Amino acid sequence: MTQLARSPRQIGAAIARARHQRGWTQSDLATQAGLRQATISAIETGQHPARIDSLLSVLAALDLEFRITPRAQGQAQDIEDIF
Numbered sequence: 809m810t811q812l813a814r815s816p817r818q819i820g821a822a823i824a825r826a827r828h829q830r831g832w833t834q835s836d837l838a839t840q841a842g843l844r845q846a847t848i849s850a851i852e853t854g855q856h857p858a859r860i861d862s863l864l865s866v867l868a869a870l871d872l873e874f875r876i877t878p879r880a881q882g883q884a885q886d887i888e889d890i891f
């Protein structure tokens with residue numbers, strides 16, 4: 809599963825999808841990551857900034873990794889299609 813995430817909300821949605829694919833509850837993920845269920849909820853909703861160590865623990869529990877790559881550059885036509 810490769811997903812592009814550029815905001816806390818998009819990161820949270822990707823984590824929630826991965827959790828659902830495993831059939832885990834937020835409590836299950838919290839146990840695996842060594843965090844509280846409330847922390848998982850906050851990460852998944854993207855409403856509060858997550859600490860990087862918490863985010864990395866969640867990704868490790870889901871057997872996912874964090875990659876940093878140059879931002880993809882869209883074409884001018886791509887931007888016009890949005891409007």
